[in-house]
Amino acid sequence: MQRLLITGGAGFIGANFVRHVLAHTDDHVTVLDKLTYAANLKSLEGLPEDRFNFVHGDICDAGLVDTLVAGADVVVHYAAESHNDNSLHDPRPFLDTNVVGTYTLIEAARRHGTRFHHISTDEVYGELSLDDPERFTEDTPYCPSSPYSSTKAASDLLVRAWVRSFGLRATISNCSNNYGPYQHVEKFIPRQITNVIDGIRPKLYGRGENVRDWIHANDHSSAVLAIIAGGRIGETYLIGADGERSNKDVVELILKQLGQTPDAYDLVVDRAGHDLRYAIDSTKLRDELGWEPLFSNFEAGLEDTIAWYRNNEDWWRPQKAATEARYTEQGQ
Ligand code: NAD
Numbered sequence: 604m605q606r607l608l609i610t611g612g613a614g615f616i617g618a619n620f621v622r623h624v625l626a627h628t629d630d631h632v633t634v635l636d637k638l639t640y641a642a643n644l645k646s647l648e649g650l651p652e653d654r655f656n657f658v659h660g661d662i663c664d665a666g667l668v669d670t671l672v673a674g675a676d677v678v679v680h681y682a683a684e685s686h687n688d689n690s691l692h693d694p695r696p697f698l699d700t701n702v703v704g705t706y707t708l709i710e711a712a713r714r715h716g717t718r719f720h721h722i723s724t725d726e727v728y729g730e731l732s733l734d735d736p737e738r739f740t741e742d743t744p745y746c747p748s749s750p751y752s753s754t755k756a757a758s759d760l761l762v763r764a765w766v767r768s769f770g771l772r773a774t775i776s777n778c779s780n781n782y783g784p785y786q787h788v789e790k791f792i793p794r795q796i797t798n799v800i801d802g803i804r805p806k807l808y809g810r811g812e813n814v815r816d817w818i819h820a821n822d823h824s825s826a827v828l829a830i831i832a833g834g835r836i837g838e839t840y841l842i843g844a845d846g847e848r849s850n851k852d853v854v855e856l857i858l859k860q861l862g863q864t865p866d867a868y869d870l871v872v873d874r875a876g877h878d879l880r881y882a883i884d885s886t887k888l889r890d891e892l893g894w895e896p897l898f899s900n901f902e903a904g905l906e907d908t909i910a911w912y913r914n915n916e917d918w919w920r921p922q923k924a925a926t927e928a929r930y931t932e933q934g935q
Pocket residue numbers: 610611612613614615616617635636637638639640641642643660661662663680681682683684685686700704722723724725755777778779780781782787
């Protein structure tokens with residue numbers, strides 16, 4: 604039994620990870636979460652009280668972080684400002700949480716000699732062209748494009764420096780785009796599913812040709828557990844499930860699965876600095892740790908996700924109108 608401190612556990616991927624840990628291990632979980640607009644406490648309902656507790660607080664609060672890290676065997680750091688579009692309109696919270704918050708956590712982990720796993724993103728590597736035969740690997744140079752991805756890159760580099768300079772017992776993972784239940788309606792897939800449910804036409808940025816490499820959140824969780832159990836200290840592991848799709852393909856699938864004509868979408872103003880394509884080569888993770896994704900059929904995973912949003916309207920409805928109002932202001 605290990606005591607895990609999971610930051611950002613009331614957000615999308617963190618909540619899926621908490622549920623995965625409680626279902627597949629006998630570990631105890633403490634979640635530290637600030638409950639920003641992106642959090643939803645409903646995502647953590649019904650968890651076993653003897654193995655789970657929730658702490659409302661900020662990862663930039665050094666005193667609180669020190670106390671919680673002292674009581675943990677492993678810190679798994681998901682907390683972040685995570686949405687690119689928001690980072691283009693108000694970058695400051697991204698610097699505070701993603702950079703200063705990560706610094707605050709690794710300083711505490713260094714003091715207490717605590718094992719640390721840092722959750723990051725493939726966006727630190729920038730973009731690929733549509734016809735590039737190469738995919739991102741652990742050796743790809745960092746080249747982030749947005750305020751969000753540059754703060755994530757900064758946080759990765761801080762963790763690497765703390766490993767080298769202070770012997771921090773840390774690993775890092777950089778994952779591709781996640782989908783699945785409990786994802787905020789500001790993000791691409793839930794936005795379009797809930798738009799169609801509400802009779803609103805899906806919105807594609809630019810020409811819809813940008814490619815993302817989709818992975819189910821449960822596969823991300825199993826990869827993180829494998830890295831915590833067997834990953835080598837100081838190493839980075841890329842997580843991906845060979846799920847490349849253009850945004851247009853994804854919207855057409857959503858429309859088809861919800862019984863609409865596949866061209867019932869609108870093209871809207873593009874995101875500034877919009878990365879064209881991400882693609883992950885996860886050979887290192889698969890060869891070293893024997894990890895394999897279980898959700899290799901994207902269409903089936905998307906169908907499950909659509910069913911989840913249809914069946915859990917009480918989870919997403921309170922955020923929907925304000926999210927769409929924000930996008931309307933931005934012309935998106
Ligand atoms: P999210 O926005 O859904 O959730 C983030 C959570 O962090 C929220 O619960 C929020 O309240 C919490 N939080 C924010 N600031 C905090 C602070 N200062 N102190 C404590 N808690 C705070 O994000 P997500 O999509 O679940 O992403 C989680 C992590 O995974 C992030 O580090 C992100 O960079 C990374 N990641 C996301 C994806 C993806 O596709 N969503 C892919 C790869 C990596």
